[in-house]
Amino acid sequence: MERNTRQRDAILDVISAAGRPLSTQEILTAGKVAVPSLSIATVYRTLKDLVAEGCVLPVKLPGEPDRYEMAKLDDHYHFKCSTCSKVFDIHDRIKKKNLHVPRNFIIEKYDLILYGQCSDCVPKH
Amino acid sequence: MERNTRQRDAILDVISAAGRPLSTQEILTAGKVAVPSLSIATVYRTLKDLVAEGCVLPVKLPGEPDRYEMAKLDDHYHFKCSTCSKVFDIHDRIKKKNLHVPRNFIIEKYDLILYGQCSDCVPKH
């Protein structure tokens, strides 16, 4: 049967508390605070389980390894800071009527990724 | 000095004629029509040069190797067919005023990727 481990709890806590998608390394680093022995193998294994269970979702950005965030968040897209590389959730939607595709094309879903400076990294005047 | 080779011409011709971003394998296959001996190494090398020169741009999709298309096309985003995996250019823009980010965040650019069925793959009724 499945067991409740400190590692699994720590990983879920970290993702849940983050409020933004985290990389596996960020999860490892933050998880080590609660469980110093935490291994990257356990991070990957647990993420795989959590994604299979549907309570965590992978966030995919071009040319980058997946990040992870809690599922059942509202519809949203993502903003990546070009300076600190953190990814933030933007809780907003594009209206389908603003998307124009050729005749006979059917849109099933979309991914919108914004790039720029987050409030911590924007140059102060 | 730089030399003009049949391989380089073939690769540029293929990208230029495609009208959509091509994968390295697509470029290799199409390039072999003009130069049967064409090697994948030459495709990668030439693409690197063409991108450095600025006449070709890499098109990045999450979880996939780069595709390539001619630079100096109008502003556009991309549509990937979930069935045939081809990527198409959509010559359109999202208006900045339709994008909402937190206070003090600055948008430098965005990537919009649509997923769905292209006209060749949409189920005929």
Place this chain on the structure above:
DNA sequence: CTGCTATTGATATATTGTTATCATTAATAA
């Protein structure tokens, strides 16, 4: 043409992110 050498083709190697292996540890039932 001829010679020089940039470019090519074939393939080995590097890179990066993820998964598999396996001895050890620790969660749960009894």
Place this chain on the structure above:
DNA sequence: TTATTAATGATAACAATATATCAATAGCAG
């Protein structure tokens, strides 16, 4: 508390691109 065995930690192996190597080929100047 003890036995059972799922889960862990450390690291090797893997997968998928992309780059480096190097002998052979082929542009181009003369």
